[in-house]
Amino acid sequence: MNSIDTRTQILDIAQDLVQRVGVNAxxxxxxxxAVGIRKASIHYYFPSKDDLVAALLDRYNDYFLRLVDGIIAQPDSAEVKLRRYCSLFEATLSSGNGDKACLYGMVGAELVTLKHPLVERVTTFYRDNEARLGQIxxxxxxxxxxGFVGxxxxxxxxxxxxxxxxxxxxxxxxxxxQYRAIVEQLMQLVKG
Amino acid sequence: MNSIDTRTQILDIAQDLVQRVGVNAxxxxxxxxAVGIRKASIHYYFPSKDDLVAALLDRYNDYFLRLVDGIIAQPDSAEVKLRRYCSLFEATLSSGNGDKACLYGMVGAELVTLKHPLVERVTTFYRDNEARLGQIxxxxxxxxxxGFVGxxxxxxxxxxxxxxxxxxxxxxxxxxxQYRAIVEQLMQLVKG
DNA sequence: GGCTATCTACCTACTAGTAGGATGCTTTCA
DNA sequence: TGAAAGCATCCTACTAGTAGGTAGATAGCC
Structure with missing residues (x-):
């Protein structure tokens, strides 16, 4: 269906934009x-901007946690798993011109300007990620x-x-x- | 002068707003x-929004680095200095309803939407802070x-x-x- | 008179969002 | 089989509201 393509295209472009400039901008x-359709057509798929952002967050949440769970499920060492987890973030940073941030990081910075349903998604994403990091x-x-302390x-x-x-x-x-250097320093601390 | 008061009032309110909702919002x-004057009067003091944000960043930079340099200059242990540095950030977090972030953190998230002179201020602030942390x-x-490694x-x-x-x-x-818990964990890692 | 500070009134550009029409594919049914 | 009805998609054209910014008048002070 062409309609599904359009919907996906809208989400892809919107995600790229949010990761660069944020929700408000x-x-x-x-x-x-960017998509090549009229503004009203976007409202057809996502009646309000909140609907669009919610769909964006849900899609990214599913995508990201699926990857993380895939990493955890592998029979690798904890170090390999932690490195893979960190490289998930790095992949995003490198995917653009170095000007793209984590979707939830951007939205987190604008948290105060968002409505309840969106805020909840952010807190849940943070909690879920911390839990999975705890497993590793x-x-x-x-x-x-x-051998880290604490x-x-x-x-x-x-x-x-x-x-x-x-x-x-x-x-x-x-x-x-710089990001890679920080991850490397982190690995040394974690190994203790 | 009442004019200086107004200017300061504008900066205070603007800083509070940026720390909560960001530059764009x-x-x-x-x-x-919030100040109780007309919009045009703000343009009298800060002709463009960029002028206002630049003044905001400069003021915060001076204020923050002065505090940091004060901490470093004291004849305290490195641990005390590092703890004091971390508590500078915490003070901001606690000063509002827990909804205020570091000014430069907020602006950093919106970096891509800003013009050159403002971007430069952000990178300089980051560099200066890392240098001072390095001293400690x-x-x-x-x-x-x-005894940390690396x-x-x-x-x-x-x-x-x-x-x-x-x-x-x-x-x-x-x-x-949560912020305090993270700082505590960090201190353990740094001590090694 | 000139300067500082503030005002009213306005402008253009852009925002999210809506109403309603055109197109074209699909399904229904005589 | 073929017309009709229904539906999905995308459109033009619009709204009300807000954004940053400007022009020019007014008041009081040195």
């Missing part, structure tokens, strides 16, 4: 020009790979904040190189 | 209502307080990204409590 007009850290602790769950929260922040900082200064 | 109309870490290494400058970049990210994540999830 992304407009239906921008999407309209626990595995590494048990196998003896990771609670694995606190460490998971630290790593998630670090990756989200590293993303935004790297965009301004240092780019993917 | 902050409008002259919002400031106008070097002191701790030399005194034997800090390069102090890489560690400084890690800590700065962590704090900026921790800010944004904590706003969505966990608040000041």
């Amino acid at each position: 992304m407009s239906y007009q921008d999407i309209s020009e 850290l626990n595995q590494g602790r048990e196998s003896g790979e990771f 609670d694995p769950q606190a460490m998971a929260a630290l790593i998630f904040s670090l990756l989200e922040g590293g993303f935004l900082v790297a965009r301004a200064h240092g780019g993917a190189t | 902050m409008s002259y109309q919002d400031i106008s209502e 870490l070097n002191q701790g290494r030399e005194s034997g307080e800090f 390069d102090p400058q890489a560690m400084a970049a890690l800590i700065f990204s962590l704090l900026e990210g921790g800010f944004l994540v904590a706003r969505a999830h966990g608040g000041a409590t």
Whole structure:
């Protein structure tokens, strides 16, 4: 169906825009020009901007957590899993001109301007990611790979904040190189 | 002079707004209502929005780096200095309803939508902070307080990204409590 | 008189969103 | 089989509201 293609195209362009400039600076007009359809046609698929952003967040959530769960399910060492997790973020950073951030990182920065249903999605995404990071850290602790001090769950929260922040900082200064250096430094700390 | 007061009032309100909702979602109309003057009067002090944001960034940069330099100049242990540095960020988070982020963190997220002179300010702020963090870490290494593995400058970049990210994540999830837990975990890692 | 600070009144550009029409494919049914 | 009805998609044309920004008048002070 061509209609499904259009819907996907709208989501793809919208996601790209949000990752670059944020929700507030992304407009239906921008999407309209990039996709090559009229503004009203976007309203046909997504009646309100909140609908569009919600669909965007849900799609990204499903996509990202599926990848993470795939990483965890593999019979790899905890170090390999943690490195793969970090490289999921890096892939996004490198995919554009180094000016794309994590979708949820961008939305998180604009959190106060969003309505309840969207805010809830962000908090859930953060919580789910920290939980999965906790799993990886626990595995590494048990196998003896990771010798970091402190609670694995606190460490998971630290790593998630670090990756989200590293993303935004790297965009301004240092780019993917700086991000990789930070991940490398993190790995050393985790191994202890 | 009443004029200086007005100018300061505008900057105060504008900073508060940017820390909550970001540059793009902050409008002259919002400031106008909060300060109690007409929109055109704000243009008298800050002809364009870029002028206003530039003044905002410069003021915050001076204020923040002065505090940091004050911390470094004290004859304290490296651990105390690092804890004080981290608490500078926390003070901002706690100052509102837990919905205020670091000014430069917010602006950093919107980086792509800004013009050159503003982008430069952000990168400089990041660089200056990482350099000062590096000083503290070097002191701790030399005194034997800090036993973390890896390069102090890489560690400084890690800590700065962590704090900026921790800010944004904590706003969505966990608040000041979560931020403090992350800082505590960080301190354990730095001590090694 | 000139300067500072503030105002009213306006402009253009852009925002999200709506109403209703044109097109064309699909399904229904005589 | 073929016309009709229904539906999905996309359109033009519009709305009301808000954005940043400007012109020019007014008031009070040095």
